Amino acid sequence: MIVAQRKNIPELLSIVERHRKVLLLGCGTCVTVCLAGGQREVSIIASALRMAAKLKDRALEVEELTIERQCDNVFLEQAAEAIKKTDAVLSLGCGAGVQALAERFTGKPVYAGLDTAFIGILEERGVWAEKCTACGQCVLHQYGGICPITRCAKHMLNGPCSGSREDRCEVNPDRPCAWQLIYKRLKEIGQLDRLKEIKPPKNWRPSLSGGLRTIVREDHRV
Amino acid sequence: MKPEVFEPKIVAFCCHYCAYASADLAGSMRIQYPPNVRIIRTPCTGRLETEYFMKAFENGADGVLVAGCLEGGCHFVEGNLCARRRVNYTRDLLAEISLEKERLRMVNISAAMARPLADTITDMVETVRKLGPNPIKQKNLTKLESCT
Numbered sequence: 147m148i149v150a151q152r153k154n155i156p157e158l159l160s161i162v163e164r165h166r167k168v169l170l171l172g173c174g175t176c177v178t179v180c181l182a183g184g185q186r187e188v189s190i191i192a193s194a195l196r197m198a199a200k201l202k203d204r205a206l207e208v209e210e211l212t213i214e215r216q217c218d219n220v221f222l223e224q225a226a227e228a229i230k231k232t233d234a235v236l237s238l239g240c241g242a243g244v245q246a247l248a249e250r251f252t253g254k255p256v257y258a259g260l261d262t263a264f265i266g267i268l269e270e271r272g273v274w275a276e277k278c279t280a281c282g283q284c285v286l287h288q289y290g291g292i293c294p295i296t297r298c299a300k301h302m303l304n305g306p307c308s309g310s311r312e313d314r315c316e317v318n319p320d321r322p323c324a325w326q327l328i329y330k331r332l333k334e335i336g337q338l339d340r341l342k343e344i345k346p347p348k349n350w351r352p353s354l355s356g357g358l359r360t361i362v363r364e365d366h367r368v
Numbered sequence: 369m370k371p372e373v374f375e376p377k378i379v380a381f382c383c384h385y386c387a388y389a390s391a392d393l394a395g396s397m398r399i400q401y402p403p404n405v406r407i408i409r410t411p412c413t414g415r416l417e418t419e420y421f422m423k424a425f426e427n428g429a430d431g432v433l434v435a436g437c438l439e440g441g442c443h444f445v446e447g448n449l450c451a452r453r454r455v456n457y458t459r460d461l462l463a464e465i466s467l468e469k470e471r472l473r474m475v476n477i478s479a480a481m482a483r484p485l486a487d488t489i490t491d492m493v494e495t496v497r498k499l500g501p502n503p504i505k506q507k508n509l510t511k512l513e514s515c516t
């Protein structure tokens with residue numbers, strides 16, 4: 147899922163300083179699961195914004211709504227009525243959700259209320275960790291399902307770097323060495339021979355370095 | 369004329385298994401505590417969410433007290449520990465919006481601690497009395513609108 151975290155309240159207040167009536171719009175998908183922009187967070191942040199505005203003697207109305215998904219035009223219609231009644235939208239969706247809203251509701255200012263961080267998973271209660279950088283050409287099959295690009299601080303395809311200590315990464319000792327994990331995993335599944343292959347430099351063109359990415363599926367077009 | 373003393377309104381979320389029972393015991397023991405608290409019984413403080421505290425302040429509570437079981441003594445094992453983390457998170461959020469975080473407090477009280485409960489409530493009321501009324505309820509939006 148896409149993992150995000152909320153901006154702080156003073157920053158949110160300054161983002162909407164030009165407006166008097168704002169719709170705080172949550173998203174029921176990834177950001178609900180990572181506890182950043184679901185219905186509950188909409189309620190908490192709306193209360194905080196209303197109180198912070200009052201304490202600064204600012205007239206600010208904050209309406210609340212959470213829709214199923216912000217990154218899909220079909221679901222955006224659920225918010226059309228509410229958006230019409232407000233001056234601006236403060237989205238608690240990921241960056242894709244914010245931009246989908248801005249493209250659909252062209253005459254309305256749309257702002258991001260979250261900092262979209264990464265594609266990751268819940269590692270333990272309250273801890274999310276990055277697992278995928280969306281590099282565009284997946285190599286997980288070669289590394290026992292552990293991504294060296296995302297999880298190795300040096301993005302090494304032919305590791306390890308020899309800097310790890312006690313199976314910890316030398317760049318960030320709080321994190322395990324990805325190459326230690328890859329070795330253990332490949333040993334477990336009996337594929338250690340994969341490490342003998344020298345991997346050529348990765349093609350980065352399918353990643354964001356190659357510019358904006360789009361995928362076209364002719365079989366699904368109308 | 370005697371100046372009017374500010375009487376704070378405190379919302380007290382009390383766990384059914386401990387603090388609520390200790391308030392009951394305080395009654396049986398004829399122990400007095402200030403009438404400023406509005407006790408809300410909850411099945412466990414772990415049931416409480418950040419928005420409960422935020423809504424209480426937004427609706428004009430001068431202070432919020434969360435009273436759960438002693439650490440290690442929660443009926444649901446660790447509900448009170450979850451509550452403490454949520455209270456701490458909310459206190460930081462209150463600081464972000466420039467509202468004194470001392471207005472929100474969590475305490476651990478067992479069902480037998482009637483006197484400590486009464487003392488805690490008295491202390492909380494005095495703390496909030498010193499802080500003054502919740503500034504949120506004092507702001508008059510219509511007055512603001514006529515100024516802008």
